Amino acid sequence: MTSEAISDFRSLFLNETPLMDVRAPVEFAQGAFPQAHNRPLMVDQEREAVGTRYKEEGQDAAIQLGHELVQGDIKAERVAAWRAFFEQYPEGVFYCFRGGLRSRVTQQWLQEAGIDRPFVAGGYKAMRRFLLDQLHDRVSEGQVQILAGPTGSGKTDVIHAWPRSLDLEGLANHRGSAFGHHDEAQPAQIDFENAWSIAWLKQVEQGPGPVLVEDESRLIGRISVLPEFLALAKQADSIVLQASVEARVERIRRDYFEQRYQRYQKTDPSLAAEQLRDFVAHALTRIRKRLGGERYQTLMQTLEEGIAALTSRNHWGHFDTLIERLLVDYYDPMYQYQFEQKQNRVLFTGTETEILEWLASR
Known part of the structure; x- marks a missing residue:
């Protein structure tokens, strides 16, 4: 050259x-x-x-x-x-x-x-300019399928398992909820858009057909999702991931709390429990108004009991209680409301294995 x-x-x-x-x-x-x-x-x-x-x-x-x-x-x-x-x-x-x-x-x-x-x-x-044009072109083409499902159902696992997909939360370095931030900083908004466009360009290069994208809100942490894409997602066909409350609680405890606690322990075991408490308390405070005062106080009390049980006997039961209350009383009602707006466009509903088999059959 x-x-x-x-x-x-x-x-x-x-x-x-x-x-x-x-x-x-x-x-x-x-x-x-x-x-x-x-x-x-x-x-x-x-x-x-x-x-x-x-x-x-x-x-x-x-x-x-x-x-x-x-x-x-x-x-x-x-x-x-x-x-x-x-x-x-x-x-x-x-x-x-x-x-x-x-x-x-x-x-x-x-x-x-x-x-x-x-x-x-x-x-x-x-x-x-090229990447922005490509991104808007892909949105205009509308070749997406939206993966929906309640919080903790494992949508990211399906995205990672299906080769024709885009992991927007991975590109944004955030899991999307109040508890979703990672230890590493999120990218700049422009960097996210550039990476998104490149990832989608690579998918298009593989051939025609829809790309699977997780159902997202307007913000992934502090990263904004293109309004044009959100409008497309509202009208796109959906696939719904099912999982029991028990399985969701276990996944969230493992992915959001246990893994974080283990990272804290590697840095300074004496501060790990306090750091975990601060992380959860900060996340709860962010959604305090939407939780309501009484529910917020109950969850904070459960957190304190959970930290005490974790430090005294390595017991995670109170965290399971906290997570289940958050799911049933807070996240699930929001998901159900949003789902009702698009339930007439659901192509398939099933577990992770069933969805992957269904996608492969098409």
């Missing part, structure tokens, strides 16, 4: 081509791509100074300042970082924001160092 600019965005994303992003770190943090690595031409302060000079004195003065700020050892460090990137990813390409001056300067310095790699035509802005 020569140093000519690349405009085949589809291939870049489908092939997961390593991307070197030469924008400043602040730009990268605001939005990037899953396979991108930030190796800036200018750091944040340098970019800000150059931008100010451009506004006040024009392009030539800004370019001159840029070369003054990034020279000598600083320039050598930047070029060394680029060299290391392309030694690790010989097939990689690079981009700036619009595929303009920063890409040209980067390419020139790389060539001076004996490295001949192409940049992306139109840069980040063009790739982002």
Whole structure:
């Protein structure tokens, strides 16, 4: 591959081509791509100074300042970082924001160092526009089936087991409920949308047919789901996952509480119970108004009893009580109300095994 600019965005994303992003770190943090690595031409302060000079004195003065700020050892460090990137990813390409001056300067310095790699035509802005257009095109086509089911029924397990599916909660790094946040931070909104578009693009590349997506609300944690997709989901055919209350309680206890408690214990066993209590209490406080004062106080009391039983004899029974009350009194009524709006579009209802067999038969 020569140093000519690349405009085949589809291939870049489908092939997961390593991307070197030469924008400043602040730009990268605001939005990037899953396979991108930030190796800036200018750091944040340098970019800000150059931008100010451009506004006040024009392009030539800004370019001159840029070369003054990034020279000598600083320039050598930047070029060394680029060299290391392309030694690790010989097939990689690079981009700036619009595929303009920063890409040209980067390419020139790389060539001076004996490295001949192409940049992306139109840069980040063009790739982002491509992914947004792809995402809206997929929504317009309407090729989705919605996986519904009450909280704790195991919808994520079905999504992971069925190859033609999209895991929006996985992409958002959040399970979707008040108890759903992970230890790791959620991605930026733009990063989520980029990853979603790429994942859907890969599904389309496999051939025609609907993609299975879990029924989601407007927000997954702090990540917003596209309103156009939510409108599509309301009208799409649904598949409903069934599971007993007992099975749901067990799954939620394991996935939301026991696993978190185990992670806390690995960090500091003496604080694990207190950290678990704080996590649950914070989640309950977030939905306090919708729970109502009396129900909230009852659940908080059950939590305190549960922490005491957990620390004294490693007993999880009070957590099962808390979870069942949340399901029966809070989550299930909300699910039932939402389900009634779409029950005339249900294609199939069954357990995880039955749903996977039904999907395979089609």
